[in-house]
Amino acid sequence: MDGGWQHLDYFAFVALFCIGLYVVLAKSNLVKKLLGLNIMETSVFAFIVTSGMVDGGTAPVVGPGIDAPFASPLPHALILTGIVVAVSITALALALIVEIKRQCGTIEADELKGAE
């Protein structure tokens, strides 16, 4: 807690995370739930990338004439993986929504509960 708030970036992350979680919990439409999930995912990715940045740094590509401080390459690699996972889950979720729509005729969670 060195001297007050130097963490505004994290504030944005928390706000995004909570918005996403709210959408997941409160929205009835399954597509909106999925969007909320994506917002949450984005927020976590942003958090991890943020934690790897450095003041005045550049992308970690070494070459002639580039030797400033580099942003940590590790979070970038992690987040690339994370994004791929998120995309995969989104694809699967969309497929499930299509299937639910075809089988039940609706994608509203409230109506689905009644239909069960």
Next chain:
Amino acid sequence: MEHLLPLAAALPLVAAALLPAVAWRRPDAAWGWAVAVGAGLLGIVGLLLRRLLQDGPFSYAVGGWAPPWGIELRFDALSAFSLGIALVGVAVLVFSGRYAQAAVPPQRRAWYYSLLLVNLGGLVGFACAADLFNLFVCMELVSVSSYALVAAGGGRIAALAAFKYLVAGAVSSLLVLFAVGILHALTGSLNMADVALRLADVEARGPVLLALGALTAGFMVKAALFPLHLWLPDAHASAPSPVSAVLSALVVKLGVLGLARVLPLFAGLDWLVLAPLHEGLAWLGAIAIVAGALAALLQEDLKLMLAYSTVSNIGYIVLGLGLATPLAMTGGLVHVFYHALIKATLFLAAGAIIHQAGFRTLRDLRGVGRAMPWTGVALSLGVLAIVGLPPTAGFLGKWYLLLGALEAGRPGFAVALLAGALLIFVYYLRILNAFYFRAPLREQILAVREAPLSMLLPVMALALLCLLGGLFGSGPVALAALAAARLAGGG
């Protein structure tokens, strides 16, 4: 020889990707391919296990990059759960041969086997991971394949359950990823041993607590620990039976193993007292035992009963982790392994019965035990084992948990555990009564035939393991005690 460790997970994963291409011209080849890969996995795990028993835990630096720069894999006593994964995996794959013909539409079948292999590979990778992010990736391999497998059989309930499972699973995965991010930001490392070492020097308390909370919550959802179990019953009950077996026997254990992996990270911190967390886990576990058993008691659907019983059994395991004495944790971890075998037996036997009879509620299935004597024997053995009757495998976990509760000076938990066990007995008795001692309601039941050999064989083999696993259970117990000692000793 040591190179087998990275290949254990890689074999099913690569084979999974190749399977649709291999099976494109010859759809029948999919099953044979999958079974062969499962057998190969079992062989590799067997070799790894032999080395573990001979030389103790061993590590592998993938790509030759020494930890913490690269990814380390580690095969220790906790990783020995791989044996359970491989055994259940082979049984499920063999069983699927006939079952999938009826339950999975032909155009989905190759993909179904492919996803099963991805699932098994991810599980083995998870059990052997010594790197936080690797742990996460393996968890996602398991999760993505599990969500989809739930819906593999088709049907509206399955699709809805899969979606529910997906949302709960994705949020919990995010929590874990978030915690991994925090730990990385605090220590600059991802290797678990390294993180634990460097975390001890971290002064900031807030982020550490937040990471601990996020990890615990995330893995609790994965483990379906009461009250975060709501996604489980529908998903496990509506999936095709072999998938239910994998989910209930193996996939929920991910959460428990994950907890057992990450909690020691925090053991080196002087200021952090884990006792309240343990206390909370113990209570949740005890409540889960009773609540899961009560919920199971109210079910009429055979597979829903089994699904709720999983909630109850996860309670046993978590109670063991929460009591946090060596004996209690031994009990919990032994039950991780044996519950996998037992629940797989039960779900596969139930699957065979539902497959042959075409009914799935206890009322409709009355009298089916006489029509399918061998499957019935397997199911009965599984029931006796899950109830924890000596000398079956299910008793070992219960025994050490009880001793552990006394060791911790908490006889109250021992009594709760016994009460839960009695409740469990009551609802399994309903199954046996319906199958053997009640007159059939449906006349079709009388014409039901015994399951085909490819289904019967894996079920019988697993059932036999439930029995013999208890009688010759000193090996798993010794391994669990080893893992428990490491956990209790602070990693």
Next chain:
Amino acid sequence: MEVLDIRVVLAPGISLLCALLVFVLGRHDGWRATFTLGAALIKLVLILTLLPGSLEGVVYVYRAFDFPPGIGIAFRVDGLGMFFALVSSTLWVLTTIYAIGYMRDQHDRVRFFGFFALCVSTTVGIAFAANLLTLLLFYELLTICTYPLVIHDETPAALKAGRKYLAYTLAGGALILLGTVLVQHLAGSLAFGTGGLLAGAAGQPLLPLAFVALVAGFGVKACLMPLHGWLPTAMVAPTPVSALLHAVAVVKAGVFGLLRVIYDVFGVELLAGLGYTSWLAALAAFTILAASFAALAQVNFKRRLAWSTISQLSYIVLGAALLTPFAALAAIVHIANQAFAKITMFFVAGAVERTTGRTELRELTGLGHVMPWTMTAFTIAALSFVGVPLFAGFVTKWYLSLGGLQAGAWWVVLLMLASALLNAAYWLPVVYRAWFQPPRGLEPGVREAPLLLLAPALVSAAYVLLLGVSTRVPGMPFSLAEAAVRFVSGIGAAP
């Protein structure tokens, strides 16, 4: 002296093998009868070969499985276990012959005889258990194996009785498990034969809990009031099953477990210091009287037998709770005395029911004229219950009184007298009416019971007489009981 001997596992193993054979090949009546009877005889012979050694004080042991690691499923034949095994395997032969006759033309005979054999296998397992966990294991298995027998008729009443039976016995099993875990926790071991596992644990706060859990757990099957409720309900089972429940296996497993708890787990010295057993003795005394009064009120033959069993079992509990050598002798001997007398009664009840269709006590009137042999057996058993000298029951009452006096509890003598009177009150009138009143309302063709039903009853009745008169004959059960008492450490040699 401990001797490693494979016969110790063979004895329960033979019944297990028999059960498997019956399940797999038992569709044919002849084969099934051969397996069952053959196994019963082989086992009896096997146990008899162990007898001479046992009488000399040899303890046979065998360790089977390391389950759970460090404790193990192990077998050990000492005097007490030998006595129980001998009684149950002798009775198994008789019950098997009887059951073959009784179950003719019944449904699901394969299942019946399969589980029947399993029950006996587990009973011998209980008798030969070398530690508390092995005892618990077979005790639980016995519960499971008797369930299909209790609900054999599959009527709603049978299923209800089965549920009640399981609810009681499984709860009891859970209590025993709790007690076992407590003992392991307190003593660090579960092995019998040390004359008191918990001897070093005096003063531990969990000790009373362990005692209550174990006594209540075994008390369920021993029908200690108020845990007796399942037994009268379970009377819906076929008669051989009732015989099995009452005489051979289930209830005896309960009292046997209590004896183990008192003599081997806690030990006489520790219990004498703790004083818990005076409560147990009081409870047993109450059960003896209350169950006798309840028996008086019954008009159905089998139900009166059920209450009589509850009363008789508490003789054994009382004997153990008094903690004196004579009382211990009475307790052990009564395992046999009650078993043979009671099984005679059940054989008679079943024979009468199968031959005449009669199940009520007043319907026995005059049957002595039609079925003299059957009613002779009945009379012998009744006199034994009353405690007439030269009959088996007298031996128990005599030594129990002596044991009571040894313990300074003079009220035991009065209790024995009162119990004898009550027994007389509910058995002798039946005997009188059977012999000295004319038969009423019998169909003309009714004759003596068929040989398969009659012979076991007569043999066991003869045994009742033998037990009563042969207390000084070496090699008879009584001498074995004496040997057993000598080995129950802390009690000292019987005279």
Next chain:
Amino acid sequence: MRRLLTALALAIVGAVMLAGLAGLPRPGDPAAPVHTHVAAHIVAHGVEDTGSRNLVTAVLLAYRAYDTFGEVVVIFAALAAVMVVLAPAAAPPPGKTAPPPSPAPAVAPSPVVGFVIRLLAPFIAAFAALVLWHGEALPGGGFQAGVILGALLVLLSVVMGRGLEQPLVPAAAARWLQAAGPLAFAAAMLIGLAGAGAVLGLPAEPAWGRHAVLLLLELGIGLGGAAIILGLYLQMRGH
């Protein structure tokens, strides 16, 4: 009411998270452990160790190649998952009409769009190749190239009206291409085992060996990714 409670609960969650995160090192602080430990090692030795100037690539394909392998399988699993969920069930559920087989796109793309895309196609493909090829030296790499190539294939499928029954890539070949990523990694595992003595290691000899391995991996990831994206599109198009 329920929404209010949810919002309230989330506000608490947010507050807890903020309070926890406040203790983290300031983002951008060069002295933070993120920069001084593993990352510092990679920055210092990455080029020398792996031969890749792009350190993200070095992490992805060398230091943490095992994770990337898992990631590639996750993409494949996504395809398998969508296939398992959406592939037509043999018999339609009773009471429901079978879905119409692969309906034509509701709006036919205008000829202008079609022409422009066909015109651009070679350039897009070349761009994908560039991104892939330079993945070791510039920001970019297999994943990015795969996405570009996949998008191209999807666009072409749209304008040419190609559906499941007549795909751009023949189905049998597509199955192998979809497995390209895991296959490339499997090959790299064996090469590493033979050439470097460790699964997924980079061979020291010959000099071009490790470049070849990295390129192989990039290629596998790119082609596999593109094939999977096309497969996903085709499967979803039917609905």
